[in-house]
Amino acid sequence: MRVKKNIAISETGFIFNPATGDSFTLNPIGLEILSFIEKNKKYEEIANTILEKYDVDSITFEKNYYDFIQMLKNNHLLEIE
Amino acid sequence: MAKPKYTIAVTGLNNTDNPGPGVPVIRGLREAETFDVRIVGLAYENLEPGIYMPNTTDKTYQIPYPSAGAEAFMKRIEYIHSREKLNCIIPNFDAELFTFMKNEKKLAQMGIKTFLPSIQQFEERHKANLPSFGEKYNIQVPKSIAVTNISDLSKINDKFDFPILVKGKFYDAYIVYNLEQLQYYFNKIASKWGVPVIVQQFIRGTEVNVVALGDGKGNTIGAVPMRKQYITDKGKAWGGITLSDEKMLEITHDLIKRTRWRGGMELEMIKTDDNKYFMIEINPRIPAWVYLANGAGQNLPEALVNLAMGIDVKPYKTYKTGIMFVRYSYDLIGDISQFEKLNINGEL
Numbered sequence: 001m002r003v004k005k006n007i008a009i010s011e012t013g014f015i016f017n018p019a020t021g022d023s024f025t026l027n028p029i030g031l032e033i034l035s036f037i038e039k040n041k042k043y044e045e046i047a048n049t050i051l052e053k054y055d056v057d058s059i060t061f062e063k064n065y066y067d068f069i070q071m072l073k074n075n076h077l078l079e080i081e
Numbered sequence: 082m083a084k085p086k087y088t089i090a091v092t093g094l095n096n097t098d099n100p101g102p103g104v105p106v107i108r109g110l111r112e113a114e115t116f117d118v119r120i121v122g123l124a125y126e127n128l129e130p131g132i133y134m135p136n137t138t139d140k141t142y143q144i145p146y147p148s149a150g151a152e153a154f155m156k157r158i159e160y161i162h163s164r165e166k167l168n169c170i171i172p173n174f175d176a177e178l179f180t181f182m183k184n185e186k187k188l189a190q191m192g193i194k195t196f197l198p199s200i201q202q203f204e205e206r207h208k209a210n211l212p213s214f215g216e217k218y219n220i221q222v223p224k225s226i227a228v229t230n231i232s233d234l235s236k237i238n239d240k241f242d243f244p245i246l247v248k249g250k251f252y253d254a255y256i257v258y259n260l261e262q263l264q265y266y267f268n269k270i271a272s273k274w275g276v277p278v279i280v281q282q283f284i285r286g287t288e289v290n291v292v293a294l295g296d297g298k299g300n301t302i303g304a305v306p307m308r309k310q311y312i313t314d315k316g317k318a319w320g321g322i323t324l325s326d327e328k329m330l331e332i333t334h335d336l337i338k339r340t341r342w343r344g345g346m347e348l349e350m351i352k353t354d355d356n357k358y359f360m361i362e363i364n365p366r367i368p369a370w371v372y373l374a375n376g377a378g379q380n381l382p383e384a385l386v387n388l389a390m391g392i393d394v395k396p397y398k399t400y401k402t403g404i405m406f407v408r409y410s411y412d413l414i415g416d417i418s419q420f421e422k423l424n425i426n427g428e429l
Contacts, residue, residue: 006325008403018325018402020287021308 001069003038004079020076029054033068037078086117088165089386090193093173093369094122094131094138099252099315100408102173104131105372107138109382112375116386121165127423133415140165143427147180154180155187162191169194169389171382173366175251178203196297196389198344198365206340206363208248208279218339220332220360223284223351227277231267234260237280246281249274254316256283281361286353289324291333292367292374294381296388297343303381303397304333305374311407318370318408323377325402332358345371345385370406377404 003009008016013026015034026034029050036046043065050061072078089110093101103122110118122131122138125146132141142161145153161167170193172181181188182197189195197203206214208225215222224241228234237245237260247263248254249270257263263280270278293304306329311320333348345367351359367381374381377400387394423429 016403021310021322021324 087168088119090121090167090170092123094129096130100369102367102369106382109375109380113383141429147177167193194389196344209277222360223282225281229276244283246283248279284351284359286351289352291348293333295337295342299338299341301334301337302384303379305400320407323402323404373406377401
């Protein structure tokens with residue numbers, strides 16, 4: 001799973017897909033997770049970093065993480081390798 | 082080297098909520114790097130905003146509707162030419178194109194250049210002929226039929242599932258969800274634009290468009306894909322953004338190559354969720370959103386005029402993606418004397 005090529009991710013959290021013209025806004029945590037995905041980090045690595053840094057339990061994070069991934073897929077921002 | 086100065090007549094000054102391409106074409110021409118221009122506006126209605134907009138036309142003449150007959154139309158063009166010494170005309174309405182194409186030679190003899198599709202190109206891409214066009218040029222198109230009689234609609238269920246699109250031969254399109262709505266909009270469209278009315282399979286997806294220019298030899302001089310971001314209740318783009326879409330460009334280049342398209346065109350397509358492209362319409366002229374292409378780095382009106390003048394034009398190879406346009410409405414203040422001049426003299 002990786003971020004589709006050409007997707008523009010701004011440090012402000014603004015995402016632009018030039019193939020569809022769609023744009024999105026991410027909150028800081030969404031942006032942080034997307035930047036991990038962009039760097040090809042695995043779920044375990046991402047989870048460890050987030051669980052260490054923020055006040056969240058692993059079950060809540062896992063649920064929210066996969067919801068977020070699904071949302072990215074639905075919006076054609078991710079591709080499966 | 083000094084730039085040539087061309088006097089160019091442009092129609093489609095109706096910069097309304099159903100905008101004609103005249104004003105954006107003029108903006109492109111005024112930004113041309115290869116020539117200077119004097120712009121002569123040709124207006125059908127006396128309240129077309131382009132007549133009154135600053136830095137738009139240098140002079141505007143009223144012209145009769147094509148429905149008044151080709152003779153009256155050409156007589157008026159001859160008169161305007163005698164006053165203005167036109168180098169080129171860019172017609173921007175579907176409904177007037179036929180008259181211009183029919184009189185292309187006559188205009189050329191007068192010294193007025195045009196750069197239009199041939200009558201065959203114009204006819205075969207008609208909405209009513211879309212299925213055979215798709216077959217001939219190997220393009221995926223939605224199923225559609227041309228209906229001339231309202232009684233033919235009663236059997237429509239055999240051929241289509243609702244919702245269905247119902248379209249006028251030149252303009253207007255509505256989505257209908259049952260037979261009653263279909264009959265209502267058939268009558269509405271037929272009374273405005275005549276028959277046939279096109280009944281078309283509704284393809285679910287995102288509408289995407291391309292503005293393009295063909296040189297008549299099979300080469301694409303420019304092409305910019307766009308997605309409408311904001312659509313008026315008339316289905317017109319009020320905002321849009323340029324896309325990076327290789328497939329749309331490939332379809333465009335291929336179509337222009339196969340048809341040897343001459344002139345401006347707009348391709349309207351539906352992109353489905355599984356990345357299929359259905360051609361829903363081919364407009365045989367520059368669309369009203371052409372200035373977006375200027376913003377993205379392709380001045381297609383300038384290229385069209387150079388082609389019309391017989392000058393070799395290098396194809397544009399790139400454009401910027403993520404370039405947006407947003408239309409706006411603006412109240413121009415004028416004086417009744419302007420309106421009077423146009424009404425009494427037919428020119429302003």
